[in-house]
Amino acid sequence: MYYYLHSLLLIQMQQEQLILCYCRTAAFFSVLIVLILISVLICIPITRVVYGESPLAPFSRQEINSAASNIIQLKGPSHIQTKTTYNQPLDKSASIQRVTYFSDGITLNATLWVGDGIKHDPSIYGVSIVTYGVLIDVDNNLATGKYGVDYQREIQWDNKTRTWNSAMFEYSSPTQFRTFDIRKNYTNFSKEDERYVLLPLNLDSMTSPNKFRVLYYAILIYNNSKTIVDLTSWIDIPPPQFTLLSLPSPIIITQGEQKDVGVQLKSNEEGIPRAVNYSPVQNSNVEVQFNPDRLNASTFGTAPAPFRIKVPSNAQVGHYAIPISLNISRGSTFPSKFINVANFNLPITTQNYITGNANLTISVIEPPTPGQRIKDFWDTYGSPISLVGAGFAGAFSTYIFDYLKFRKQKAK
Numbered sequence: 468m469y470y471y472l473h474s475l476l477l478i479q480m481q482q483e484q485l486i487l488c489y490c491r492t493a494a495f496f497s498v499l500i501v502l503i504l505i506s507v508l509i510c511i512p513i514t515r516v517v518y519g520e521s522p523l524a525p526f527s528r529q530e531i532n533s534a535a536s537n538i539i540q541l542k543g544p545s546h547i548q549t550k551t552t553y554n555q556p557l558d559k560s561a562s563i564q565r566v567t568y569f570s571d572g573i574t575l576n577a578t579l580w581v582g583d584g585i586k587h588d589p590s591i592y593g594v595s596i597v598t599y600g601v602l603i604d605v606d607n608n609l610a611t612g613k614y615g616v617d618y619q620r621e622i623q624w625d626n627k628t629r630t631w632n633s634a635m636f637e638y639s640s641p642t643q644f645r646t647f648d649i650r651k652n653y654t655n656f657s658k659e660d661e662r663y664v665l666l667p668l669n670l671d672s673m674t675s676p677n678k679f680r681v682l683y684y685a686i687l688i689y690n691n692s693k694t695i696v697d698l699t700s701w702i703d704i705p706p707p708q709f710t711l712l713s714l715p716s717p718i719i720i721t722q723g724e725q726k727d728v729g730v731q732l733k734s735n736e737e738g739i740p741r742a743v744n745y746s747p748v749q750n751s752n753v754e755v756q757f758n759p760d761r762l763n764a765s766t767f768g769t770a771p772a773p774f775r776i777k778v779p780s781n782a783q784v785g786h787y788a789i790p791i792s793l794n795i796s797r798g799s800t801f802p803s804k805f806i807n808v809a810n811f812n813l814p815i816t817t818q819n820y821i822t823g824n825a826n827l828t829i830s831v832i833e834p835p836t837p838g839q840r841i842k843d844f845w846d847t848y849g850s851p852i853s854l855v856g857a858g859f860a861g862a863f864s865t866y867i868f869d870y871l872k873f874r875k876q877k878a879k
Contacts (some may be wrong), residue, residue, distance in 0.1 A: 522677040523670060525572040528695050529706050531698050532820040539815065541694040551695075557590045558845065561584035561687035561695045575668040575704060577601065579683055584660035591625050595631035596688040597624040599656070599664045604701070604806075605676045613638035615804045618673045620648075620666065622656050631656070635672060641804070650671060679704050682685045682817075691741075696806065700799040707736040709793060709825045711840070717828040725781035729771030730827060732793070743820065746792040747770060752782040753829055778831055788826040797819050809871075 512624040538561075540551045553559055559582030568577040579599060589597050600621035609615040619636040631654070635648040648669075649858045656665045666683070670676065679703045720726050732742045747755040754777040798818040 479611070481510060486584055523570060523572050524673065524705060526568055526570055526678070526705050530565060530567045530822060531699065531702060532565055533634045533697070533780065534818040534820065535700050537700075537817045538562060538666045538877070539696040539698075543693070544691050546694065549835040555689060555693070556662055557583065557594055557687060558587055560585055560589075560694060561597070561685040563683060563685055563697045564697060565748045566683055568702075568704075570648065570670075573670060575670060577666045577668065577681075577683065579666060581662050581664065584638040584662055585657040585664065587631070587654070587659050588629060588849070589624055590629065593689050593692075594624070594687060595626050595690045596686065598622065598684075598686045599666060600684055601666055601668060602667070602682045602684070603632070603679060604681075605673060607680065611843060613641045613644070614805045616805060617865075620665065620668055621724065622653060622664070634693055637673075645716045656673060659785070660677075677697075682799075683750070686806075688725050696803060698815060698817050700819045701801075701866055702819070702821075703736055705819075707823070707824045709734050709795075711791060711825045713827070717786065717830045718776065719832060720776055720778050722778055722782050723830050723834065725775065725777045727773060727775050730774050731771045732795075742772060742793055744794040744795050746794075747774075747827070748790040748792070750789055753778055753787050753831065754790060755791075755827065755829075776829060782831050784831050789829060791825050793823040793825060795823055797821055805860070 542549045562582035565580040602616045603618040605617045630652045633650040633653040639646045653731045671864045683699045685697045745757040799816045
């Protein structure tokens with residue numbers, strides 16, 4: 468009996484050891500599998516799904532050239548508009564000359580390039596207020612927000628604290644707004660004497676629109692003695708796409724031929740853009756000239772722009788997409804009520820120049836053979852010729868019949 472129990476005990480102990488060994492092995496393999504999965508997940512790029520992320524499609528760097536005529540100078544507390552003089556030290560630092568901007572779909576990064584260096588303490592030069600900002604219209608509706616402006620971001624010099632501050636505003640009406648994203652002692656927008664202002668705009672803070680428009684501005688006030696305001700015109704985000712339309716499309720031209728055509732510039736945005744200048748990229752096989760006979764005309768809106776196309780006799784047959792560089796004038800009107808300056812209530816007309824690119828499509832074909840020329844001539848003029856010929860033959864046969872009839876009667 469003792470040996471029987473002892474054997475059972477040994478068997479039980481062996482079973483427990485086997486179970487323990489199995490559990491240890493299973494745990495080892497479980498940990499190993501987890502480690503392998505972690506390694507795989509680390510190596511695989513993770514695509515983030517962020518709810519509320521802007522649906523705006525990313526776009527590359529764009530540039531606008533702001534016209535000098537957009538600058539407004541107001542005199543003293545009465546704010547009477549006067550001629551721009553640039554006779555004080557920081558005047559040109561409020562002159563926006565260019566704006567470059569791009570987006571990764573989450574942030575609109577803009578740089579305002581101004582005419583003179585930014586001072587970290589403008590009060591030394593008798594300046595009480597300096598602001599650089601952007602107005603945002605997310606719905607293209609003048610009845611919403613403050614005269615169509617839904618959001619505003621501004622970097623402003625505080626003359627009391629001698630610091631620069633940044634803030635965002637949301638407007639529900641001309642009199643109601645909220646302030647958020649306040650940043651005190653904000654200094655990373657420029658460097659001393661540098662001629663630029665960095666003005667990034669977080670799209671998530673303004674409902675992540677996929678299509679909107681912005682207007683950049685600068686304001687400079689010399690202790691109520693003079694005010695300078697500079698505005699760009701409204702800028703479409705994302706940037707518009709341009710195409711060149713012709714009739715026929717594509718333009719068909721034979722080897723050795725020269726042809727004058729009219730080309731219309733179109734945009735995917737509302738309104739007709741006005742091209743200031745076309746600059747065709749010359750091709751060794753096809754020569755494209757813009758406006759060769761009207762050099763004094765610089766703009767074309769609703770009227771087609773004249774192009775002259777020359778194709779040498781040895782040009783390769785086929786389709787050509789000729790790149791055309793565009794310099795386009797875009798203007799808009801801004802309500803002065805938004806600025807809320809006394810004695811200045813006229814709408815502000817602004818103008819920008821933007822660059823773009825489009826392709827002019829041309830098809831080069833071989834000259835027709837003599838037989839093809841005859842066939843084309845007959846296809847075009849055959850019916851009229853046949854009609855005239857039939858009429859002539861009918862008239863001639865009538866004349867012959869009448870003549871024979873007269874001869875017969877005379878013979879009797």
